[in-house]
Amino acid sequence: MARRTGRRPGNPDTREAILAAARETFAERGFDAASIRGIATSAGVDPALVHHYFGTKEQLFKTAMDFPIDPAEVLPQVLAGAPEQVGERLVRFFLRIWDSPAGAAGVALMRSAVSNDWSARLMREFVTTQMLRHVLPKFSADPAEAPLRASLVASQMAGLAMVRYVLKLEPLASAPPEVVVAAVAPNVQRYVTGELGAPPGQRE
Amino acid sequence: MARRTGRRPGNPDTREAILAAARETFAERGFDAASIRGIATSAGVDPALVHHYFGTKEQLFKTAMDFPIDPAEVLPQVLAGAPEQVGERLVRFFLRIWDSPAGAAGVALMRSAVSNDWSARLMREFVTTQMLRHVLPKFSADPAEAPLRASLVASQMAGLAMVRYVLKLEPLASAPPEVVVAAVAPNVQRYVTGELGAPPGQRE
Structure with a gap:
């Protein structure tokens, strides 16, 4: 992974683990039924950390999809x-x-x-x-x-x-x-x- | 591979090798530029065998694509x-x-x-x-x-x-x-x- 700006601090492995858990949860449960808490549990981190890295559930979904536009x-x-x-x-x-x-x-x-x-x-x-x-x-x-x-x-x-x-x-x-x-x-x-x-x- | 009718005799491995060579050749050279001879060479068989198994170049292409309709x-x-x-x-x-x-x-x-x-x-x-x-x-x-x-x-x-x-x-x-x-x-x-x-x- 290339060097990153200071905008998104945190351990890259943790970020990736959260994104992987988010993709899996959104696909399996759907966006509405998925929760930040459930995704955090899947990734083995505290829900507060998910919020801290990615903001809202909607923002997390967008980041996880890596969609070229918002x-x-x-x-x-x-x-x-x-x-x-x-x-x-x-x-x-x-x-x-x-x-x-x-x-x-x-x-x-x-x-x-x-x-x-x-x-x-x-x-x-x-x-x-x-x-x-x-x-x-x-x-x-x-x-x-x-x-x-x-x-x-x-x-x-x-x-x-x-x-x-x-x-x-x-x-x-x-x-x-x-x-x-x-x-x-x-x-x-x-x-x-x-x-x-x-x-x-x-x-x- | 399950047992087959008598309609298409031949060694299943040879048939598969020809089909694989056909897919590669059609993708690389295009249908028009591809030749039965070239496909046969790729597959390491005689061109007559390709004709015998698959008929014309067009029939070979259809079989290779496994398209559900003709x-x-x-x-x-x-x-x-x-x-x-x-x-x-x-x-x-x-x-x-x-x-x-x-x-x-x-x-x-x-x-x-x-x-x-x-x-x-x-x-x-x-x-x-x-x-x-x-x-x-x-x-x-x-x-x-x-x-x-x-x-x-x-x-x-x-x-x-x-x-x-x-x-x-x-x-x-x-x-x-x-x-x-x-x-x-x-x-x-x-x-x-x-x-x-x-x-x-x-x-x-």
């Missing part, structure tokens, strides 16, 4: 503004992150989430509690529809990451961001604000 | 019929495969493709040469647009597989097929036959 800060900004352009803002923001050096971290997270059920559970908990909870209230005039809309958006975003950054299928892998935005944003927009429920055959 | 047989059927319902047929067919026992093989393939660059290259070669080549001619009035359309469809399908079957994000993970078809098919349809190119802001 969804709680970023998503509300992306979703604010004209509702009829939320698809465009989402795709544009997504490409900015994934096309940047942070994209490598995204690929690593996706690999980890796909590679085993344990990581998939962890990612699902993260998406559900750290992303969707922040955005669901903005997602639909009908709150009952919001979770389906959110998981549909997730399906398009996950697939875009998969094809553009992991499989690198052309021409989508090398298409300029504006081409991707023009192609994908209207589909994301439909998931957020369009009609979803008509049975097939009743659409034009 | 795209060359299935995709033209799915794409035949009214062009304005191709999205619905694609999503419906996709769900039928993934919701069946074959879905487990799909998850395994996706895991393998995401887990390392080598498998990703193999999957990309497979999607490009065994799937897209069969469907591209049907994909668009404008042949120049067809590859982008196909990779956009792939992005939605891959993401649906990811969210519904790998991450198992609710409610999409448990939604009845008809709900998924109604929600996703119009988006796939737009990728196949809709307008893609207008810059953002010029759409309604």
